[in-house]
Amino acid sequence: xxxxxxxxxxxxxxxxxxxxxxxxxxxxxxxxxxxxxxxxxxxxxxxxxxxxxxxxxxxxxxxxxxxxxxxxxxxxxxxxxxxxxxxxxxxxxxxxxxxxxxxxxxxxxxxxxxxxxxxxxxxxxxxxxxxxxxxxxxxxxxxxxxxxxxxxxxxxxxxxxxxxxxxxxxxxxxxxxxxxxxxxxxxxxxxxxxxxxxxxxxxxxxxxxxxxxxxxxxxxxxxxxxxxxxxxxxxxxxxxxxxxxxxxxxxxxxxxxxxxxxxxxxxxxxxxxxxxxxxxxxxxxxxxxxxxxxxxxxxxxxxxxxxxxxxxxxxxxxxxxxxxxxxxxxxxxxxxxxxxxxxxxxxxxxxxxxxxxxxxxxxxxxxxxxxxxxxxxxxxxxxxxxxxxxxxxxxxxxxxxxxxxxxxxxxxxxxxxxxxxxxxxxxxxxxxxxxxxxxxxxxxxxxxxxxxxxxxxxxxxxxxxxxxxxxxxxxxxxxxxxxxxxxxxxxxxxxxxxxxxxxxxx
Amino acid sequence: xxxxxxxxxxxxxxxxxxxxxxxxxxxxxxxxxxxxxxxxxxxxxxxxxxxxxxxxxxxxxxxxxxxxxxxxxxxxxxxxxxxxxxxxxxxxxxxxxxxxxxxxxxxxxxxxxxxxxxxxxxxxxxxxxxxxxxxxxxxxxxxxxxxxxxxxxxxxxxxxxxxxxxxxxxxxxxxxxxxxxxxxxxxxxxxxxxxxxxxxxxxxxxxxxxxxxxxxxxxxxxxxxxxxxxxxxxxxxxxxxxxxxxxxxxxxxxxxxxxxxxxxxxxxxxxxxxxxxxxxxxxxxxxxxxxxxxxxxxxxxxxxxxxxxxxxxxxxxxxxxxxxxxxxxxx
Amino acid sequence: xxxxxxxxxxxxxxxxxxxxxxxxxxxxxxxxxxxxxxxxxxxxxxxxxxxxxxxxxxxxxxxxxxxxxxxxxxxxxxxxxxxxxxxxx
Numbered sequence: 014x015x016x017x018x019x020x021x022x023x024x025x026x027x028x029x030x031x032x033x034x035x036x037x038x039x040x041x042x043x044x045x046x047x048x049x050x051x052x053x054x055x056x057x058x059x060x061x062x063x064x065x066x067x068x069x070x071x072x073x074x075x076x077x078x079x080x081x082x083x084x085x086x087x088x089x090x091x092x093x094x095x096x097x098x099x100x101x102x103x104x105x106x107x108x109x110x111x112x113x114x115x116x117x118x119x120x121x122x123x124x125x126x127x128x129x130x131x132x133x134x135x136x137x138x139x140x141x142x143x144x145x146x147x148x149x150x151x152x153x154x155x156x157x158x159x160x161x162x163x164x165x166x167x168x169x170x171x172x173x174x175x176x177x178x179x180x181x182x183x184x185x186x187x188x189x190x191x192x193x194x195x196x197x198x199x200x201x202x203x204x205x206x207x208x209x210x211x212x213x214x215x216x217x218x219x220x221x222x223x224x225x226x227x228x229x230x231x232x233x234x235x236x237x238x239x240x241x242x243x244x245x246x247x248x249x250x251x252x253x254x255x256x257x258x259x260x261x262x263x264x265x266x267x268x269x270x271x272x273x274x275x276x277x278x279x280x281x282x283x284x285x286x287x288x289x290x291x292x293x294x295x296x297x298x299x300x301x302x303x304x305x306x307x308x309x310x311x312x313x314x315x316x317x318x319x320x321x322x323x324x325x326x327x328x329x330x331x332x333x334x335x336x337x338x339x340x341x342x343x344x345x346x347x348x349x350x351x352x353x354x355x356x357x358x359x360x361x362x363x364x365x366x367x368x369x370x371x372x373x374x375x376x377x378x379x380x381x382x383x384x385x386x387x388x389x390x391x392x393x394x395x396x397x398x399x400x401x402x403x404x405x406x407x408x409x410x411x412x413x414x415x416x417x418x419x420x421x422x423x424x425x426x427x428x429x430x431x432x433x434x435x436x437x438x439x440x441x442x443x444x445x446x447x448x449x450x451x452x453x454x455x456x457x458x459x460x461x462x463x464x465x466x467x468x469x470x471x472x473x474x475x476x477x478x479x480x481x482x483x484x485x486x487x488x489x490x491x492x493x494x495x496x497x498x499x500x501x502x503x504x505x506x507x508x509x510x511x512x513x514x515x516x517x518x519x
Numbered sequence: 520x521x522x523x524x525x526x527x528x529x530x531x532x533x534x535x536x537x538x539x540x541x542x543x544x545x546x547x548x549x550x551x552x553x554x555x556x557x558x559x560x561x562x563x564x565x566x567x568x569x570x571x572x573x574x575x576x577x578x579x580x581x582x583x584x585x586x587x588x589x590x591x592x593x594x595x596x597x598x599x600x601x602x603x604x605x606x607x608x609x610x611x612x613x614x615x616x617x618x619x620x621x622x623x624x625x626x627x628x629x630x631x632x633x634x635x636x637x638x639x640x641x642x643x644x645x646x647x648x649x650x651x652x653x654x655x656x657x658x659x660x661x662x663x664x665x666x667x668x669x670x671x672x673x674x675x676x677x678x679x680x681x682x683x684x685x686x687x688x689x690x691x692x693x694x695x696x697x698x699x700x701x702x703x704x705x706x707x708x709x710x711x712x713x714x715x716x717x718x719x720x721x722x723x724x725x726x727x728x729x730x731x732x733x734x735x736x737x738x739x740x741x742x743x744x745x746x747x748x749x750x751x752x753x754x755x756x757x758x759x760x761x762x763x764x765x766x767x768x769x770x771x772x773x774x775x776x777x778x779x780x781x782x783x784x785x786x787x788x789x790x791x792x793x794x795x796x797x798x799x800x801x802x803x804x805x806x807x808x809x810x811x812x813x814x815x816x817x818x819x820x821x822x823x824x825x826x827x828x829x830x831x832x833x834x835x836x837x838x839x840x841x842x843x844x845x846x847x848x849x850x
Numbered sequence: 851x852x853x854x855x856x857x858x859x860x861x862x863x864x865x866x867x868x869x870x871x872x873x874x875x876x877x878x879x880x881x882x883x884x885x886x887x888x889x890x891x892x893x894x895x896x897x898x899x900x901x902x903x904x905x906x907x908x909x910x911x912x913x914x915x916x917x918x919x920x921x922x923x924x925x926x927x928x929x930x931x932x933x934x935x936x937x938x939x
Contacts, residue, residue, distance in 0.1 A: 023696060023697040023698065024697065025692070025697050025699070026929060026930075027928065027929040027930050029699070030692075033688055033692065033699055033702055034684075034685045034689075037647055037648055037684055038651060038655075039648060039706065039709065039710060041723045041726065042710075042723070043719065043720040043723040044724065044726055048726075048727045049726045051571070055570070055571065069926060070926065070928065071928060072913065072916075073685050074612075074678060074679075074682035074685055075612040075615070075616065075682065075685065075686075076913050077605075077678075078605050078608035078609045078611075078612050078682070079609050079612055079613070080913065080914070080916045080917060081605040081609075082605040082606050082609030082610075083609070083917060084916070084917060085602040085605055085606065086606065088602075089602055102529075122561065125559055125561075126561070128674070129560075129578075129662060129670070132658050132661035132662045132674065132677075133661075133662035135658050136655060136658035136659045136662050137662075144655075144658075145681070148654075148658055148677060148678070148681070151658075151661065151674060152601070152674050152675075152678055155601055155671060156601040156602075158559065159555040159600050159602070160601070160602070162536075162554050162555060163551060163554060163555065163602075166535070166536075166554055169535070169536055170532065170533055170534065170535075171531055171532060172532075173532075175536070176536050176537040176540075177536070177537040177538070178536065179536070179538050179558045179559065180537065180538060182561065183561050183562065183563050183564050184563075184564060189566070192561070192564075192566065193566040193567075196565055196566040196567055196577065197566065199569075199577055200566075200567040200568060200569040200570055200577060201570055202570055202571060220921070228884075231884050231885060232884075239885065243859050243885065243886070243920055246857075246919070246920040246921055247916050247917070247918070247920065250919045250920070250921055250922050251916075253921075253922070254925075254926045257925065318923060321852035321923065321937060322923075324852060325852070325937055325938055464567050464570075465567075467566060467567045467568065468566050468567070469564045469565070474564075493537065515529065
């Protein structure tokens with residue numbers, strides 16, 4: 014038998030080969046197509062030709078398993094090494110760890126929801142191409158939540174504020190912000206989900222979530238998180254291309270889709286931005302070494318980068334999200350107002366807060382020349398005085414939450430040049446008054462009031478007696494937040510004691 | 520000279536997360552699988568009802584008639600979390616890849632008799648649509664199922680079906696030397712050939728099932744238990760005798776996969792049955808129903824591809840029944 | 851014209867990719883950041899498998915980019931022999 018070399022057979026282009034590997038569906042005849050795909054028509058989106066879908070990436074399952082297997086081998090080797098060598102000793106300061114607590118409790122559960130959500134969309138779209146791309150994202154998101162848990166597992170062994178992340182995400186007051194964000198996307202139809210998550214979150218806003226956490230990790234000696242971040246990012250590149258393809262596909266299918274998609278872009282850029290407020294505070298206040306301010310990140314990743322994107326979309330009639338000017342106006346205020354909220358409510362949150370020291374305040378002065386010294390430094394100095402007197406300020410009140418974004422209504426009328434005035438909006442629906450932090454949240458409510466009246470607002474729920482009792486200790490018990498351990502200031506915390514011991518200052 | 524290496528002894532405060540500790544006991548260290556699985560799915564305080572169907576919450580135990588005290592009893596005996604899953608599949612795909620390279624280098628497909636090639640193109644190739652349908656069904660299970668223990672496994676199972684479909688497609692393209700028209704012909708058979716219609720109908724009927732556990736039984740437990748032994752065991756043994764050994768080599772991935780999944784599938788039945796007599800009764804009913812459907816749907820295919828189709832089909836059925844009864848059923 | 855960019859992990863594999871990019875594209879900006887290399891170009895960036903193969907010393911499949919990719923901006927077009935990022939405006 015001769016060892017013959019390449020036979021002269023027809024060569025398939027990658028594009029064609031991938032089509033053969035993925036266009037395997039058929040129009041059902043024994044069951045009505047609308048019964049087999051019951052969810053993809055009710056949103057008013059018109060699709061005339063699913064075959065116009067251009068595959069954003071072309072990875073068959075064998076290649077997927079191969080490359081993802083290699084990535085995970087590398088990642089877990091580092092996670093193991095980090096644990097074996099007690100890598101937590103090498104971070105800059107244990108205050109940094111509260112940033113990781115925010116991540117595990119607020120972000121990781123969203124990865125899980127994304128996993129289930131993309132599987133839902135993958136089943137319910139009629140087109141084969143998007144189904145394959147979406148299911149691969151679904152399994153990627155499962156990878157993300159699991160690798161995040163595994164990465165942070167070592168921190169959980171040594172520090173507080175991680176242990177009950179699953180329990181907290183369903184109950185604790187500020188975590189209803191990310192939870193309601195994703196519940197909103199998950200309960201919407203498949204097309205809205207794609208624009209909300211696939212496009213607005215995974216394309217427009219993703220760099221504002223991941224880059225801050227990952228560079229924060231890099232600047233603060235957290236090798237494990239950096240490695241996880243880089244490893245996940247290559248999956249994210251596929252997700253970004255999917256989000257971009259999805260929006261173009263919808264816009265090209267029918268001009269009637271344009272206003273619907275525009276409405277979703279407007280809504281979801283705003284809702285996403287509200288969730289990212291937590292990131293702004295993390296970047297500016299929670300990193301002992303800060304690579305970048307929120308303002309700088311916003312200017313780079315939104316104002317600069319997305320300009321190119323929206324220019325690309327202009328020809329479909331899409332415009333920059335209407336909230337862009339509000340976000341821009343708020344960029345020098347956002348992180349400060351949110352940190353102040355968490356500083357004062359530190360008794361009720363299972364991560365630590367603290368006053369910025371002089372070095373940090375000087376950095377903030379430099380990064381926020383128009384606002385920090387004028388509005389925020391005086392407040393911190395005042396609280397600093399209280400702390401010295403042994404009267405570290407803890408609010409004993411529960412803040413009112415916005416009905417839509419569920420963030421405490423502690424934002425101010427920055428866009429109206431009145432940054433010391435708390436912003437209140439309200440509307441009446443079915444005889445009941447609902448409250449909002451902004452015009453944008455109010456508009457979202459008024460577009461779909463039946464949806465947002467359902468919100469499970471944690472503060473309302475506490476007052477209704479559904480959260481363990483009328484006192485803070487009772488609520489904390491119901492939350493499974495260990496009072497005096499998980500919560501309160503970093504100074505005097507068990508985390509601080511553990512850190513000092515690690516540094517040999519027992 | 521002795522070197523005294525000072526190091527800080529760092530004793531951890533806890534071994535694992537609270538929800539895991541409550542399950543496995545305090546002070547015990549958790550496996551990667553446990554940390555990746557237990558209580559990952561939200562269970563309460565949902566903010567909005569789904570627009571597509573406001574009768575149910577996002578994650579809702581009422582979406583199936585099966586009742587469990589603890590949906591995390593369905594622990595995967597393979598302990599697949601993402602990392603161990605892709606690691607296992609990467610190894611398996613490498614073996615498969617080597618098989619394909621071997622076959623091409625040795626021109627084994629040139630040596631394959633034409634009637635064997637024809638049989639594969641006409642009667643095996645359309646199975647790529649069956650696998651696609653199984654992929655759809657498993658995606659439905661990921662979407663509608665309850666508890667990460669099951670739904671994560673369904674996610675892996677869904678991707679495996681896509682992988683299977685792609686291997687079968689690859690075989691078709693290899694046999695036809697990249698003549699994509701064979702794929703169109705295969706689709707035509709799936710849609711119009713009388714031998715395939717009972718199976719296609721049975722599959723489309725599963726596409727509209729409301730109870731997701733019933734769907735799992737129909738697709739993953741019953742239908743596959745007929746199709747895969749027939750196509751990737753019995754048929755291949757016959758093909759081996761007729762000069763078609765290359766086929767078994769090309770489908771090695773699917774064969775190994777079947778063997779591996781059996782442990783997981785058996786567990787899903789066993790655990791559900793053990794929970795209550797009500798579950799057992801329901802499962803008995805579903806299994807009986809789908810065994811009858813599958814038997815009738817697959818028989819016309821068997822008649823076209825193997826000798827002694829009646830006997831083989833009966834054996835497949837008996838083996839399945841035995842296996843299910845071993846897991847607590849009463850068929 | 852809008853800029854496309856590519857961010858890669860700084861590893862042995864990505865070194866070859868960056869060299870190939872420099873050879874096949876005009877006016878690229880290379881930025882070395884902690885653990886990451888960022889490549890920016892006007893309008894379009896092409897990675898040719900053959901060029902990378904030359905620098906890495908073996909056959910290179912564009913899908914291997916998955917192993918070192920961190921982020922990118924632009925539309926993606928890929929085939930057996932290249933991976934291209936571009937904007938249409």
